[in-house]
Amino acid sequence: VSTFLVRSRAGHYPVRVVPGGLARLGGFARALGLRRRAVVVSDAHVAALYAWTALRSLRRAGLAAELVTVPPGECSKGRAQLEALWRTFAALEVERDHAVVALGGGVVGDLGGFAAATYLRGLPLVMAPTSVVAQIDSSIGGKVGIDLPEGKNLAGAFYPPRGVLTDPLLLGTLPERHLRAGLAEGVKVGMAVVGAVFERLEGDAGRLIGRDPLALGRAVLGCARAKGELVSRDEFEAGPRTALNYGHTVGHALEVARRYRGTLHGEGVALGMRAAARLSQRVAGLPERDRLRLETLLDRLGLPRRLPPVGVQTLLGGMVQDKKRRGGRILWVLTPWVGFASVPRPVDKRLVRAVLVELGARAGR
Amino acid sequence: VSTFLVRSRAGHYPVRVVPGGLARLGGFARALGLRRRAVVVSDAHVAALYAWTALRSLRRAGLAAELVTVPPGECSKGRAQLEALWRTFAALEVERDHAVVALGGGVVGDLGGFAAATYLRGLPLVMAPTSVVAQIDSSIGGKVGIDLPEGKNLAGAFYPPRGVLTDPLLLGTLPERHLRAGLAEGVKVGMAVVGAVFERLEGDAGRLIGRDPLALGRAVLGCARAKGELVSRDEFEAGPRTALNYGHTVGHALEVARRYRGTLHGEGVALGMRAAARLSQRVAGLPERDRLRLETLLDRLGLPRRLPPVGVQTLLGGMVQDKKRRGGRILWVLTPWVGFASVPRPVDKRLVRAVLVELGARAGR
Numbered sequence: 001v002s003t004f005l006v007r008s009r010a011g012h013y014p015v016r017v018v019p020g021g022l023a024r025l026g027g028f029a030r031a032l033g034l035r036r037r038a039v040v041v042s043d044a045h046v047a048a049l050y051a052w053t054a055l056r057s058l059r060r061a062g063l064a065a066e067l068v069t070v071p072p073g074e075c076s077k078g079r080a081q082l083e084a085l086w087r088t089f090a091a092l093e094v095e096r097d098h099a100v101v102a103l104g105g106g107v108v109g110d111l112g113g114f115a116a117a118t119y120l121r122g123l124p125l126v127m128a129p130t131s132v133v134a135q136i137d138s139s140i141g142g143k144v145g146i147d148l149p150e151g152k153n154l155a156g157a158f159y160p161p162r163g164v165l166t167d168p169l170l171l172g173t174l175p176e177r178h179l180r181a182g183l184a185e186g187v188k189v190g191m192a193v194v195g196a197v198f199e200r201l202e203g204d205a206g207r208l209i210g211r212d213p214l215a216l217g218r219a220v221l222g223c224a225r226a227k228g229e230l231v232s233r234d235e236f237e238a239g240p241r242t243a244l245n246y247g248h249t250v251g252h253a254l255e256v257a258r259r260y261r262g263t264l265h266g267e268g269v270a271l272g273m274r275a276a277a278r279l280s281q282r283v284a285g286l287p288e289r290d291r292l293r294l295e296t297l298l299d300r301l302g303l304p305r306r307l308p309p310v311g312v313q314t315l316l317g318g319m320v321q322d323k324k325r326r327g328g329r330i331l332w333v334l335t336p337w338v339g340f341a342s343v344p345r346p347v348d349k350r351l352v353r354a355v356l357v358e359l360g361a362r363a364g365r
Numbered sequence: 366v367s368t369f370l371v372r373s374r375a376g377h378y379p380v381r382v383v384p385g386g387l388a389r390l391g392g393f394a395r396a397l398g399l400r401r402r403a404v405v406v407s408d409a410h411v412a413a414l415y416a417w418t419a420l421r422s423l424r425r426a427g428l429a430a431e432l433v434t435v436p437p438g439e440c441s442k443g444r445a446q447l448e449a450l451w452r453t454f455a456a457l458e459v460e461r462d463h464a465v466v467a468l469g470g471g472v473v474g475d476l477g478g479f480a481a482a483t484y485l486r487g488l489p490l491v492m493a494p495t496s497v498v499a500q501i502d503s504s505i506g507g508k509v510g511i512d513l514p515e516g517k518n519l520a521g522a523f524y525p526p527r528g529v530l531t532d533p534l535l536l537g538t539l540p541e542r543h544l545r546a547g548l549a550e551g552v553k554v555g556m557a558v559v560g561a562v563f564e565r566l567e568g569d570a571g572r573l574i575g576r577d578p579l580a581l582g583r584a585v586l587g588c589a590r591a592k593g594e595l596v597s598r599d600e601f602e603a604g605p606r607t608a609l610n611y612g613h614t615v616g617h618a619l620e621v622a623r624r625y626r627g628t629l630h631g632e633g634v635a636l637g638m639r640a641a642a643r644l645s646q647r648v649a650g651l652p653e654r655d656r657l658r659l660e661t662l663l664d665r666l667g668l669p670r671r672l673p674p675v676g677v678q679t680l681l682g683g684m685v686q687d688k689k690r691r692g693g694r695i696l697w698v699l700t701p702w703v704g705f706a707s708v709p710r711p712v713d714k715r716l717v718r719a720v721l722v723e724l725g726a727r728a729g730r
Contacts, residue, residue, distance in 0.1 A: 086513055086520050087515060114483075118483070121521045148455055150455035155483045156486045158486050236487075
């Protein structure tokens with residue numbers, strides 16, 4: 001069992017990482033002062049596996065509990081699903097002191113969290129992340145939102161949850177590809193924030209893919225704690241938290257280019273990290289050896305080595321819609337060494353093109 | 366010239382009430398630290414009158430400035446317009462340090478403010494209110510949002526602006542019916558919060574309808590300051606700020622029943638105050654004399670005396686969707702005397718029905 005606190009403008013909130021924790025969701029909610037009613041927002045896949053455990057625990061703790069599901073997959077994170085949730089909350093006569101529990105991966109957390117942030121100007125929110133990405137990254141820090149046709153996460157809010165309950169045992173049922181993709185975000189935390197996390201992932205890579213519960217628990221706790229420390233210092237992403245955008249410049253652009261299909265978020269981030277590391281080697285002094293350590297770790301985790309057939313121009317176009325852009329320029333988080341990220345900075349476009357082509361992008365559109 | 370500060374979780378922000386202030390919008394924005402670009406969100410009516418002044422002032426102060434208009438009227442405050450604004454911001458390549466200026470009445474402030482609150486997880490927001498309701502009430506306090514088919518303001522956020530620039534001279538061009546309806550919110554502040562404001566409105570009623578600039582400036586400043594003090598003490602509407610819901614239980618229900626057509630918000634609030642005052646007289650000890658003072662003031666301001674032909678049941682149904690409801694009960698803010706509001710409390714449904722029928726609602730649906 002391990003609990004740590006994350007600071008936000010609304011006070012501190014606990015992140016509790018405990019194997020088997022989902023069965024104690026009700027007690028966790030009560031300890032947060034939530035006592036009347038909880039609406040569990042989940043996707044159909046996750047709900048089939050875990051909704052029963054969550055609802056039972058809430059009810060045993062004396063809360064009324066309901067389940068609302070959204071279709072699984074990244075394309076659920078849009079305006080239509082947001083509106084459907086708002087209207088479902090209205091139909092369920094949800095009130096200001098009813099809680100929303102986001103039980104699922106990043107999509108459910110972002111979408112359900114944004115619906116909670118905006119219904120009746122904000123309902124209490126509990127994150128119960130079920131994917132690697134959600135457990136180590138997206139459930140912590142209060143970033144919620146949806147995608148627009150023009151780009152990822154363009155509409156959203158900073159809305160801290162009341163608490164996060166993370167059960168690493170839930171990762172046991174993840175599809176293998178999602179497990180691997182999720183671990184890319186762990187590599188990101190290691191590479192851009194805490195060198196020790198990177199080293200532990202190197203040591204545990206085989207065990208992680210083999211779903212060793214102890215290794216998964218260690219990885220989740222290490223990454224989640226690093227993320228928690230970062231957002232405690234920088235809730236609104238004005239400073240150090242930007243380190244977490246490492247790998248996301250290409251990652252987002254790839255998702256936009258492919259319309260959020262075919263490439264998982266973590267796979268895009270893995271490719272983005274390969275690109276950022278190559279740029280870091282050329283302009284930020286990242287030693288060849290460390291760049292290779294990154295690429296080897298990504299290889300061992302079975303993450304993609306080459307971009308899908310997308311044009312360089314299309315990718316660059318997708319980057320221009322990126323939130324990290326300031327004054328029309330595309331900015332890159334670079335890593336001069338393992339565990340350290342630069343502030344976002346521009347990079348010569350010719351170098352960027354060369355690296356993208358090296359990774360398999362088509363020259364041209 | 367008068368400026369006061371409002372406290373919010375994000376720090377204090379200034380509310381500047383100054384005749385002719387709109388021509389100094391650019392300097393106001395710069396003083397708030399906004400220097401790059403401003404997107405002025407307005408409705409077509411207001412834009413025709415005032416957008417040029419606003420844009421010129423911003424540009425003279427060195428900001429790039431653009432105008433985005435929404436259709437005028439309460440039906441603009443919906444999901445379609447929110448999405449249109451999000452997508453327009455994307456098309457304009459709006460970035461995190463670009464400001465949104467909401468130039469208009471309550472609808473523009475709520476809708477433009479909510480779009481600003483949620484685009485890129487929050488853009489800096491300046492309120493430039495142009496209607497009575499917006500100047501004395503809705504521009505202050507950070508409540509932004511949209512309506513859903515199920516009810517008013519069901520989706521939204523608490524999102525404090527960077528600053529509010531109020532120019533009472535802009536009220537000179539308001540359609541008379543809107544001027545009268547807006548003054549109902551001033552009466553509300555007087556009746557439920559500050560007795561002295563109520564007395565000043567009684568003294569100035571004729572001058573206000575005659576658009577005497579001094580009387581309008583006094584009323585705006587007095588009400589805005591009272592509102593500012595209230596929200597400084599209670600940003601998230603957990604305590605004293607609920608006083609401002611006086612008159613809104615019936616007001617909202619009426620708007621829902623009429624689908625936001627035919628009745629202006631302030632007209633609904635005026636009828637809601639008549640209902641709440643009658644209930645206050647019966648169950649909260651409001652003296653007959655003070656109830657008559659309220660009704661007389663509303664009469665002198667030309668505000669409606671009778672409900673449109675709506676069924677009592679329909680109205681009660683609309684109240685159930687009200688955010689002030691807790692545990693399924695309909696709660697009322699009552700006034701035992703002028704300038705003092707009770708906490709929201711339930712009232713015997715038979716009394717409510719009787720008062721609604723007395724005010725002209727049809728018995729039945």
